[in-house]
Amino acid sequence: MPVTQETLDEIALSRDEYEAIIDRLGREPEPLELGLFGALWSEHCGYKHTKALLRTLPSSSDRLLVAPGAENAGVVDLGDGLAVCFKIESHNHPSAVEPFEGAATGVGGIIRDIFAMGARPIALLNSLRFGQPDDARTRYLLNGVIGGISSYGNCIGIPDVGGEIFFSDTYKGNPLVNAMCVGLIENGKMASASAKEPGDLLMLVGADTGRDGIHGASGLASRSFEEQAEMRSAVQVGNPFLEKVLIEACIESLDLPGVVGLQDCGAAGITSAAIEMAERSGMGLKLTIDDVPRREEGMTPYEVMLSESQERMLLAVTHGMEGPVFDLFEKWDLDATVIGEFELGENVRIYDEGVEVSSTPVITLTDAPEYKFAGVKPQWLTDLQNADLSATPIPSESPSEILLKMLASPNIASRFPIYRQYDYHVQTNTVVEPGGDAAVLRLKGSKRGIAVSTDCNGRICYLDPEIGTAIAVAEACRNLSVTGALPVALTDGLNFGNPETPDVQFQLTESIAGMGRAADAFGIPIVSGNASLYNQSQGTDIFPTPIIGSLGLLKDVEKHVTAGFKSDGDVIIMLGADSAWDDIDGLAGSEYLDLIHGKVEGQPKLDMDLEIRTQAVCRDAIEKGLVKSGHDVSDGGLAVAITESAVIGGIGASITAAPGERWDAAMFGETQSRIIVSATSENLSEIEKLAQVSNVPMVALGTVGGESLSFGDSITLPLADADDAWKNGFSRATAD
Amino acid sequence: MKFGIVVFPGTWSEKDTHHAVNGVLGQDAEYIWHGDEALDQYDAIVLPGGFSYGDFLRCGAIARFSPVMEAVRNFADKGGPVVGICNGFQVLCESGLLPGVLMRNDHLEFRCIWTDLKVENDTTMFTSTATKGQTLHIPMSHGEGNYQADEATIEKLEGNGQVVFRYADAAGNVTPEINPNGSINNIAGIINERGNVMGMMPHPEKASEKLIGGDDGNVIFKSMIENIVATLA
Known part of the structure; x- marks a missing residue:
């Protein structure tokens, strides 16, 4: 029949x-x-549209005790008889239909993946995407998802130590709910x-x-x-x-x-x-x-x-x-x-x-079955990449007003209102709590520690899936390096639209190529992965969102640093660039361009060699005890990164260079491979030497101290005002 | 001395408690399964945090019927020291070993934050190494920690010095703004009249080492050790 x-x-x-x-x-x-x-x-079990592409990803490393593919996840040696496995899994569609249970069972599912390996789950992270929170249904989804993660994770006694959340209309109606779990195994006891x-x-x-x-x-x-x-x-x-x-x-x-x-x-x-x-x-x-x-x-x-x-x-x-x-x-x-x-x-x-x-x-x-396809770059993408960013009008508001708006953006403001609903202390290993670039956990019985993070900027991946995904890898690793941890392994959570369309086929092909190129450049394997396709909202494919989970190793966990500035008089240094302020190209795909001008355009860029050298110098300086804080420059650019370090540290900062005529691009541009550290003035020359030896550009930006923020002649702002915008921005943006 | 740490299905703070009293403070410690009834070999009992039996029905409501709780009651009746942390506090209230109830946080959300606890009574066996008025920096992690009791009970608790800890700011100011869950009079921990059973919502075992954010929680375990070792000598 x-x-x-x-x-x-x-x-x-x-x-x-x-x-x-x-x-x-x-x-x-x-x-x-x-x-x-x-x-x-099904796509979920059989990876029909992604299997051939995923096979190209790097999967070998001296640290691998179990190869990816041999079991549900690869197992990475941490030394001292300890090993770790980790994986991301999506629960997007269930969460769109029933946010509380969808998210809760997403967490439950990834935890089972990990203890099935014989590992004790020691950390959870989650990477979430929603439409803009001014929509009532989006807030319902947001509250349901956070409630579900909170309810499941808190009850089960696994700390929820990090992740990200990002809002864009591309995810309206089709939120992304990706959960990552990290498990610890005694070497040799893998199941x-x-x-x-x-x-x-x-x-x-x-x-x-x-x-x-x-x-x-x-x-x-x-x-x-x-x-x-x-x-x-x-x-x-x-x-x-x-x-x-x-x-x-x-x-x-x-x-x-x-x-x-x-x-x-x-x-x-x-x-x-x-x-x-x-x-x-x-x-x-x-x-x-x-x-x-x-x-x-x-x-x-x-x-x-x-x-x-x-x-x-x-x-x-x-x-x-x-x-x-x-x-x-x-x-x-x-x-x-x-x-x-x-x-x-x-x-x-x-x-x-x-x-x-x-x-x-x-x-x-x-x-x-395995579906193979070759992507063809769509014309609309070329047009977006070729947009003339210098035509962006300079805002009529003052630089201070724009900075406050940026700090209060739901994509930048402090996530404390969310993560205070998750238990991040249980198991008593949490050395760096959520809110920094990466969470740091100690490993009991060892001096070692791990850092964990997730990252992906869907806007950047939309504008260039290959470079965008390489940037996601770079940034997921940078988040580790700014704590002092050496990146040792990655996991991926692919979230894409309908793979039967040419545009999404192009995005998938390019994105996985970029991921492979970046992982190769860092010399680290991708130990596990998950693919969620057919993510569409109102008939439109979501931004390609290949979420990268990263895991790093600290040989001595006591040597980690955190994002906040520490002491009056410390020098603020930027690694990875030789001038303080960004240029107009840095606006490509930036939060500033989207939030203030309602545009997602431009050509994202990444100098992979520079990225790797810069991260290495940062880790080296931390290892040698030369720096007191480390923070990645990402969403919102340098002005936001400096402000975050100041607000987290509860101490002001003063940047000397004047941002110039294009103060918006200068302060809010998001050029990659830049890291902010602070150090005593005595250590400045040592750091300069490290940078010089590795051919990494650096620039002394200014000093830590006082109760205000000043950026050249552009911005002078009481720290309390920045603190209020950043700490309360999220609650205000998501209030009913 | 030897700590007994009660484990119900769904308990998750037993290992953290073991690490604090054994790993950090060097005391003997053993787990007690919820079906066990013999507690004679222990010098003190800890009811740790978690979600005993899933906290179905009401927090701690099922745990009170477990065999081990009958044994804990007998242990306490004989004057044995018992401390209930978070879910353990809820179990002690449900069991009637401590007065009052722990309701849903007034803002209806789970809260995981660091709190500063003002020590209101430094004469108890759980706080004798602290100083009255001092604050202890200890995290909390709960959805149902809103302590309430009828007026007469509160009056009695306050009058007898049975309120051991209150939520305060770092300087020790007890204000409504700093109250994280709606507890009456900012109450974070209480003790029974006899002085051998204490319950508290924040987690001293999660503040056992500077590396993980602070070690003020040890004040409570050290006080117990000092007082119990003195009676054993």
Whole structure:
């Protein structure tokens, strides 16, 4: 019987893909099998549009203990017997439909990815994008998402230490909610998401399986949800308490001799988790689907296989050694059920009440089609890049008024009103709290520490996906370097529009090329990733938003520095540039141009060699104890960066050079590769030597001190006024 | 001396507490599972922070029925020192070991911030190494820390010196503006009449080392150690 278009739409498979399934099976698929294909060939699980591109990314490093791709995430050696794994995952569409639960289960999902590796989750970050907050629905989404992250993260006892939030109308109606989790593992105790030998049992632990989240991966995540009038039932409901207990039980279970594999049950539920385990183990699998404990009666095998009920994990357990596993999970009041057995062979065989309802080769299911495309640069982009920035009118307001507006922008103002709703102290490792360029965590039992950050400027990526993504990598690393940490690994969260359109194909191709080029230049691997496509708002693709998560290593965590200025009389120095103020080209894609002039245009630039040398000098100066503060110049340019360091440090600053006629470009331009440090005047010549040896330009800008800010002859402002704009800007912009 | 740290399913501050009293202050410490009932080997009990049993129904409302809480009650009845932190404070109130209730923060949001706690009573076994009027810089992290009780109870608590900590500014000024959750009289921590059971919302175990922002929390554990070791000698 030919399948109806309605059925194919429900599982987001194309007619061509359906034909390919018939071709591979040599027959029409059963409805259950079609569900399996829909899930595993979804963009979310099968990476149809990104697999070929992602393969080009650097994935090797001396520090890698487990290669990316071999397991759910690569594992990076930190020394002292410690290793770390981390990953970003998106929950954009669920959050657009049901912001609180969408965001909460996004956090829950990424945590499972990490403890499935045998790692104890030690930090959460989140990278969020919304439409402008003057819209009531956007504020509803914003409050729901923050509430969901707060509710799940706080209950589970993992500190939420950082991330970013950015507002632009491009994300109106299609917010981006990306969560990152970092886990710590004792070197050598990594878990594998696979079975060891035929006969190993497949055990489901944690929550019962219900009808929630069916078609989450295929329906919500893999096409434009705006087509769907009502997809709320495809959003799952999270239970952080259950997950907290599940973390403890699963990590404890890895010490049992019979537990050989651990896998998280996320998108596409048992289907994806069990079948990927079989693939990784190179074995067949017999699933007895009627053994799965259910929340409600009358569920079909189709529903059980595709349910995305949260807080479930799969274990591979040696036959005959399951007794202690049952005991352990009972101690934690958790269900544990044998639902299958790995076996010799190639097929996943599904049994319901003793009857085989499906038998399909594993490889047929997991080897999703791969779409290759070459992007063509659209003319509209060339036009935007060629815009004449010098035609930007100089504002009639005073420079002080513009600075205050910039500081109060929801894209720049302090994020304290958000992160004070997240527990960032639990586990007592937080050395640098949220609010700086990167969070710094100590590693108990070692002198070492890690720094973590996320970064991506969608505006810049829109104007040049290749350079923009390279800048995202550079800035994610710069955020680490300004604390003193050496970048050692990256993860990516790709958020793009509809990959079936030429523009998005161009953006994807260019963006991943830029990411690879930048990661290569830094010499660090991308250890994990996630792709969320079909992000569209009111029929328009979002800005390409390849979020980069970065992780850095501090050999001595005590030597880190923070962003705030420290003492009267210290010299303010900029590394990476030889003159204080920026030129007109720096306005490309800047916050100033967008906020004040309502324009997103210009050609972003990055000198990669300069970037790497500048970061190295900054780290070196911190390591040698020469500088007291470090802060990246980014959104809002130099004037905003100096003001932030002053406000965070609670002390004024005076910059000597006059910004000149184009004071707007000078003070608010966002040319890359610039870092602000402060130091005692005695250390200035030492820092100059370091910069000179590495051929890094630098300039002494002025001094720290007093209770006001002054920028040449342009701005003199009481620090209290800047403090008020920056600290209260966010609450004012998001007030009902 | 030996601390017993109670672990309910959903507790998350037990390791931080262990690190503070054992890792930093060098005392013996063991975890006590919520089903355990034998507490005789411990010199002091800590009910740490977290979301016991998911805090379903109401914070601490399910934990009070656990076997270990019956044992904690007996331990306290015999004069044993018990401190409840955050969720532990909520459990002590739900169990009736301390008076009053902890309601939702008045602004309805979760709050994770550093607070300055004014020491109102330095004669307790939990604060004897502090000085009355001094402030302790200790973080809080809760959605339900708004301490309330009826007028008579508050009068009694205030009259007996049972209010141990109040939210204040760094200089020790107790003002409505500095109150982070709506607690009556800015109350952050109280003690029972007998002086052996204390509850507080902020987390002293999260302020155990300068590297993580400060070590004022140790004042509380050090006071306990000093007083308990003295009685053991």
